[in-house]
Amino acid sequence: MAFLDQNPGLGYPLAAGLGLLVGSFLNVVILRLPRRMEWQWKRDAREILEEPDLYEPPPPGIVVEPSHCPHCKHKLSWYENIPLFSWLLQRGKCRHCQAPISIQYPLVELLTSLMVLACVWQFGFGWQGFGAIVLTCFLIALSGIDLRTQLLPDQLTLPLMWLGLVGSMDNLYMPAKPALLGAAVGYLSLWTVWWLFKQITGKEGMGHGDFKLLAALGAWCGLKGILPIILLSSLVGAIIGSIWLYSRGRDRATPIPFGPYLAIAGWLVFMWGDQMIAGYRQLAGF
Structure with a gap:
């Protein structure tokens, strides 16, 4: 190496x-x-x-x-x-x-x-580069499957989460505590949105695979990465999803897979999250 x-x-x-x-x-x-x-x-x-x-x-x-x-x-x-x-x-x-x-x-x-x-x-x-490649391959596979079938298989999301947690035991990208909290908060945050939406509308606004994918990304990016991933994925989803619906002549009730947008946002935050947050703070004058 x-x-x-x-x-x-x-x-x-x-x-x-x-x-x-x-x-x-x-x-x-x-x-x-x-x-x-x-x-x-x-x-x-x-x-x-x-x-x-x-x-x-x-x-x-x-x-x-x-x-x-x-x-x-x-x-x-x-x-x-x-x-x-x-x-x-x-x-x-x-x-x-x-x-x-x-x-x-x-x-x-x-x-x-x-x-x-x-x-x-x-x-x-080295090992950090190898781990990044593993994460990348999982995200590409999950995005492709979700785009084709609107499924995020447990066979991929759960091993990805555990790999992130195992890597944190050796401080590959971060200590174990931020990784564990990132996985827990990642799952619970989208689960809460899903539960509230179902109570209000009686419909399910997203699949359970999205919770598990964000939990996996939390294990790799840590607790501090959850909010940027959610915000960035929502922005990317709104832009690309609107363009796709308009080009296909569909209405807003058409279900759109959210997994690829989570994957895009998670990969960007994993790769350049610190630089993105520092740039935002500088732009906002913090």
């Missing part, structure tokens, strides 16, 4: 390449994890209701099954599965059936690569 810190000309290209590879895997998680969850939910429901167990082949696994075209089911060769470059060389189409390949694949790969570079640029190639 020290060698890479001393030789950034080698370290940064390696980090960018790692980001492309990890981004390719995150695409698999985004697409396959919700389908695996739904399949398991159906099995559990039939068992609870004591209904006959119907044979339903499981969806492709996240790790074992190789990548394939979602249209013609052709298994991709290694040269068809090179992150970003294969999509560009094939002009966004399957080489066998010529069906269009979603732009999600190269976008997630490129975004992951750029964000991994930002992590090592900010924290270096």
Whole structure:
């Protein structure tokens, strides 16, 4: 790690390449994890209701099954599965059936690569940089899943929270007490908003996954990061959400996933929270 810190000309290209590879895997998680969850939910429901167990082949696994075209089911060769470059060389189409390949694949790969570079640029190639990359990958996967399905799986939010708390035991980014308080206050703050909104309107204004995601971000950013995350995510959500509703011709009653806005705000606060707060205080004259 020290060698890479001393030789950034080698370290940064390696980090960018790692980001492309990890981004390719995150695409698999985004697409396959919700389908695996739904399949398991159906099995559990039939068992609870004591209904006959119907044979339903499981969806492709996240790790074992190789990548394939979602249209013609052709298994991709290694040269068809090179992150970003294969999509560009094939002009966004399957080489066998010529069906269009979603732009999600190269976008997630490129975004992951750029964000991994930002992590090592900010924290270096040691444990802090590695932890930042882990947080980043979780947030990308959660945002992609929430955008597609409006779900924030416990399989990702809860491990992310525990990883943040475990890291605080060794003062990776902060002591354990601020991390624990950040997780608790993060969960309770959104839960309180959800409860009050439900009491007033009789409707649920957000999903429970949002509470857990903010708790996870609190474990990584600490108690002082909760308020900036809430304010920044609300601002980003209002701007992007309004643009999306207007472009699609939807009304304000249309549900919009809040997880990606929490993820954006949480990542920014985690990366540059102290600088953002110092800049705000200077601008406000505090």
